[in-house]
Amino acid sequence: MKNTIPKNGLYIHFPFCQKKCAYCDFFSEDYGFDRISKWASSIVTELELLQEQGIDFKNINTIYFGGGSPNLISVDDLDLIISKLRELCKFANIDELTMEMNPGNVKPGFFDRLNKNGIKRLSIGCQSMNDDELKILGRIHNSEDIRNTVTLAKKKGFKNFSLDFIYGIPGQTLESWKDTLHKALNLNVEHFSLYNLIYEPATLLYKKRDTGIIKEINEEIEWQMYDYAHEILKLAGYEHYEVSNWAKPGAQAKHNSIYWYGGKYYGIGPAAHSYNGKIRWWNVRNIDKYISFLQKKKLPIEDAEELGEKEILTEFFLLGLRTSEGINISELENFAGKDFSKIFQEIEKKFNKDFFNKYAKINQKKIKLTHRGWFICDYIISGFLDICEKSGRYKDCKK
Numbered sequence: 001m002k003n004t005i006p007k008n009g010l011y012i013h014f015p016f017c018q019k020k021c022a023y024c025d026f027f028s029e030d031y032g033f034d035r036i037s038k039w040a041s042s043i044v045t046e047l048e049l050l051q052e053q054g055i056d057f058k059n060i061n062t063i064y065f066g067g068g069s070p071n072l073i074s075v076d077d078l079d080l081i082i083s084k085l086r087e088l089c090k091f092a093n094i095d096e097l098t099m100e101m102n103p104g105n106v107k108p109g110f111f112d113r114l115n116k117n118g119i120k121r122l123s124i125g126c127q128s129m130n131d132d133e134l135k136i137l138g139r140i141h142n143s144e145d146i147r148n149t150v151t152l153a154k155k156k157g158f159k160n161f162s163l164d165f166i167y168g169i170p171g172q173t174l175e176s177w178k179d180t181l182h183k184a185l186n187l188n189v190e191h192f193s194l195y196n197l198i199y200e201p202a203t204l205l206y207k208k209r210d211t212g213i214i215k216e217i218n219e220e221i222e223w224q225m226y227d228y229a230h231e232i233l234k235l236a237g238y239e240h241y242e243v244s245n246w247a248k249p250g251a252q253a254k255h256n257s258i259y260w261y262g263g264k265y266y267g268i269g270p271a272a273h274s275y276n277g278k279i280r281w282w283n284v285r286n287i288d289k290y291i292s293f294l295q296k297k298k299l300p301i302e303d304a305e306e307l308g309e310k311e312i313l314t315e316f317f318l319l320g321l322r323t324s325e326g327i328n329i330s331e332l333e334n335f336a337g338k339d340f341s342k343i344f345q346e347i348e349k350k351f352n353k354d355f356f357n358k359y360a361k362i363n364q365k366k367i368k369l370t371h372r373g374w375f376i377c378d379y380i381i382s383g384f385l386d387i388c389e390k391s392g393r394y395k396d397c398k399k
C-alpha cells in the first residue's frame with residue numbers, strides 16, 4: 001500500500017451545515033448561507049494567489065471537498081471551482097476526487113453535476129442506522145435517507161463510496177451497533193470509517209454529559225463494538241488498514257493516506273491546514289474574515305509553524321502506529337538519525353511481555369499495533385514518546 005500512496009493532496013473546506021450536530025467541533029456554521037457564493041469565489045481567488053506564489057498544482061494527485069456539508073454547494077458554484085481546478089491541476093494526474101455528503105440534504109440532480117465534474121468518490125456521513133441514535137447525535141437525517149442516498153447514487157453510476165459511522169453513542173448497545181454494521185454491509189460499499197464518539201468541549205453532547213442528561217457508555221462495551229467491527233468486516237473482505245478505516249482490496253482512501261504517511265497537502269478555505277514537509281500553516285477560522293482577506297487579494301493565513309525535531313518524531317510515531325504498515329525501524333533511524341535499539345529495549349521494559357502479545361508486534365524491522373493496541377493507541381503512543389523524551393532522543397534528531 002505504502003508505495004502506491006499519492007504524494008500531494010488538495011483539501012477544500014466547505015464551512016456550512018444545515019444544522020450543527022450535537023457532537024461536532026469541526027469548523028462549520030449553520031447560518032449565513034447567502035455567503036456560499038462569496039466563499040466559492042474566495043476559493044478561486046485563494047487558488048490563484050497560491051499559484052502566483054509558486055505553488056505548482058500540476059503535482060496534485062488527490063482532491064477532497066470536506067466540511068461542513070459540501071453537498072449544500074450550488075451547481076454553479078461547484079462548476080466555478082472545478083473549472084479553476086481544471087485550469088491549475090493536471091486532471092489526468094488526479095487519482096481520487098472525493099466529496100463528503102450529508103444524506104439529509106442531497107438533491108437528486110446534484111449527482112449528475114458531480115459526475116460531469118469528475119467527482120467519482122462519495123464519503124457519506126451516516127453515523128448510525130438506528131433512528132433514535134441519529135436523533136441523539138442531532139443528525140438531520142434518518143436511516144432511510146442513508147439507504148436512499150446510496151441507492152440513488154449507485155443508479156447514477158457512482159461506484160466508489162466510503163461510509164462513516166460512530167460507535168459509543170449514548171444509549172447504544174452492542175446489539176444495536178451490530179445491527180448498524182449489518183445494515184451498513186448490506187449497502188455493499190468499498191470503504192468504511194468507524195469512529196469512537198469523542199465528547200469535544202463546547203459541543204451540545206459534552207454539556208449534556210456534564211449535566212447528567214446523557215451517560216457515556218462503558219469503555220469495555222466500546223472495545224467490544226470495535227472488536228466486533230474488526231471481525232465482521234474482515235469476514236466480509238475488508239482490510240482494517242488504519243485505526244478507524246476499513247477497505248475492500250484497492251479501495252483504501254488515497255487522500256487521507258497522504259495525511260497518514262506524512263505527504264504534502266494544501267488546505268484551501270476557512271480553517272484549512274496545509275503542510276509542505278517542513279512547515280505547517282493554517283487559514284483563519286472565520287468565514288467573514290476569510291472572504292474579506294481574499295477580497296483584498298491577500299492569503300488568509302492565520303499562522304504557521306516549522307516542525308521541530310520533537311514534532312517530526314512525534315508525527316512519525318503518531319502516524320506510523322495508526323496504520324497496518326506500522327513503523328519501519330530502519331526508516332525511523334534514517335529519519336531521526338539515531339540508533340533506536342536502546343529506545344526499543346526501554347519500550348519493551350515499560351510495556352511487559354503480555355503487552356506485546358496483546359497490543360503490539362515488534363521485531364527487528366517493524367513495530368505494529370494489533371487492533372487491540374489500536375483501541376488504546378493514544379495511551380501507547382504517549383508511552384513511546386515519553387520514553388524518547390526521557391532518553392533525550394529528541395535533542396539529537398538530525399532533521
Ligand code: SF4
Nearest residue numbers: 017020021024067068
Ligand atoms: S454534518 Fe458533519 S460537519 Fe456538519 S455539523 Fe454535522 S458532523 Fe459537523
